[in-house]
Amino acid sequence: MKRYSAFLLLWIGGLGAAFGQTRPATPNILLIYTDDQRYDALSVVQQEQGAAARFPWFRTPNLDRLAQEGVRFRNAFVVNSLCSPSRSTMLNGRYNHLNGIANNHTPLTDTTITYATELRKAGYRTAFFGKWHMGNEKGKRPGFDYSFSFIGQGRYQDCPFEENGQPVQTQGWVDDVSTTHAIDYLQQHRKGPFFLALGFKSGHGPFQPAARNAEAYADAVLTQPDNELESAPYRGKVETGRKNAAAATPTGNWTEKNDKKIRDYFRTLKGVDENIGRVLQALDSLKISDNTVIVFTSDNGFFFGEHSLADKRAAYEDAIRVPLLVRYPARFRPGKRIDKLVLNLDIAPTILDLAGVKAPASFQGKSWVPLAEDKPAAWRTSFLYEYFYENGFNTPTIKAVRTENSKLILYPGQEDWSELYDLRADPREKKNLYSTAEGAKLKTALTKEISTLEKATGYTDPAYADPKPVDAQGRYIPPKTETLP
Numbered sequence: 001m002k003r004y005s006a007f008l009l010l011w012i013g014g015l016g017a018a019f020g021q022t023r024p025a026t027p028n029i030l031l032i033y034t035d036d037q038r039y040d041a042l043s044v045v046q047q048e049q050g051a052a053a054r055f056p057w058f059r060t061p062n063l064d065r066l067a068q069e070g071v072r073f074r075n076a077f078v079v080n081s082l083c084s085p086s087r088s089t090m091l092n093g094r095y096n097h098l099n100g101i102a103n104n105h106t107p108l109t110d111t112t113i114t115y116a117t118e119l120r121k122a123g124y125r126t127a128f129f130g131k132w133h134m135g136n137e138k139g140k141r142p143g144f145d146y147s148f149s150f151i152g153q154g155r156y157q158d159c160p161f162e163e164n165g166q167p168v169q170t171q172g173w174v175d176d177v178s179t180t181h182a183i184d185y186l187q188q189h190r191k192g193p194f195f196l197a198l199g200f201k202s203g204h205g206p207f208q209p210a211a212r213n214a215e216a217y218a219d220a221v222l223t224q225p226d227n228e229l230e231s232a233p234y235r236g237k238v239e240t241g242r243k244n245a246a247a248a249t250p251t252g253n254w255t256e257k258n259d260k261k262i263r264d265y266f267r268t269l270k271g272v273d274e275n276i277g278r279v280l281q282a283l284d285s286l287k288i289s290d291n292t293v294i295v296f297t298s299d300n301g302f303f304f305g306e307h308s309l310a311d312k313r314a315a316y317e318d319a320i321r322v323p324l325l326v327r328y329p330a331r332f333r334p335g336k337r338i339d340k341l342v343l344n345l346d347i348a349p350t351i352l353d354l355a356g357v358k359a360p361a362s363f364q365g366k367s368w369v370p371l372a373e374d375k376p377a378a379w380r381t382s383f384l385y386e387y388f389y390e391n392g393f394n395t396p397t398i399k400a401v402r403t404e405n406s407k408l409i410l411y412p413g414q415e416d417w418s419e420l421y422d423l424r425a426d427p428r429e430k431k432n433l434y435s436t437a438e439g440a441k442l443k444t445a446l447t448k449e450i451s452t453l454e455k456a457t458g459y460t461d462p463a464y465a466d467p468k469p470v471d472a473q474g475r476y477i478p479p480k481t482e483t484l485p
Helices: 002-018 043-052 061-069 083-092 115-121 174-188 259-286 344-354 440-457
Strands: 028-034 071-073 125-131 146-150 160-163 166-169 194-199 292-298 324-327 336-338 382-387 398-403 406-410 419-422
Touching: 028 259, 028 344, 043 061, 061 259, 061 292, 061 324, 083 115, 083 344, 115 125, 115 194, 115 344, 125 174, 146 174, 174 194, 174 259, 259 292, 292 344, 382 440, 398 440, 406 440, 419 440
Parallel strands: 028 194, 028 292, 071 336, 125 146, 125 194
Antiparallel strands: 071 324, 146 160, 160 166, 292 324, 382 398, 398 406, 406 419
């Protein structure tokens, strides 16, 4: 009878596997993210864009492999396009108006409930490598059993690290060093389950590629963006106390003036792709690829002359869109592309879902696992974007709503700067419809939508944000002197 029962259980299990009803063993999970990587800084995206591609010469064969063997989210966004705020949101799944970080110089204090703490409770070994950058925090990274990380921005060459909070001097290019130590950890904990976060310094400026890539793309032809002269409405109108605020009217060719910076940026990302290849090779050699999830993304996008801007922060597409690739051979169909709106807010609940762990009530995002598995799910059609003025920078506080096909950008206290775009007709955000009869109906709809989203997310102007340079009427104070373009 016992033998018959065992046979029956095996037979039923076989049927379940045949119809896709079984679940693989608890997966290992790798979260890998870059700094300031534009959504189109992937050769798979450049190829997809065809004649419209601005960087068709850029190649990322290892990231393309992830896209081919996994899922590519083509509409992935951040809810705040700034490094520390975005990284904190990925960790604790909350908007920055609630989680304690609204700028790049404030340490993260809200670390009691993160994906790392919840994974540890569920029996995962957790490790963090590379760039943490929430303020200039020192010490062992909270929620992680092990950390090998550097303070703040670190440096590209021979960067000082901390191992579990203790100083360690390293030699070599920083992202090579982080990857080597991450691979050593994989080898030591191959039996899992483990969670490993690997944060690259690339491609944050000032850009310093690895010596092996110092001359890459030397012959590449750089293309000026077609919206370079569509200047941001606040350009040259925000007092920063610095002498590098952009002048109100752009002059000359931004791309020409920044030729080396652009090439060096992509040279650093070439080094990232090489290190992704090393990680993939390590997983294959350890024979743990099939049951290891890899999530690859970036903390925000980046401008290279669009709207005559550099850096990020603003609510235009090039700053708020990021790459998002996910490979999980045991569950996700390879080569799948998803166009739903997904956010960095979703990273934490998704990681827990993949591990079979319930997300805490404090998380504000949603797991996109059902999307990757082709399961019907109610999903967002819009999201709230926020940015809070940071001391010394020339981007004002921003509130915006981005839907599947449109965008409203508001600058509190400065209605004359407001922007409205129909992204279907105008994906490059060149025609501001805010004050036009053509945009009246869309303006009404998105004004209502942003109010709904503010209430749903508990939006507030946080007390820990830097004070704005405004007058008694709440309007931004213009620069005192004309500055460099």
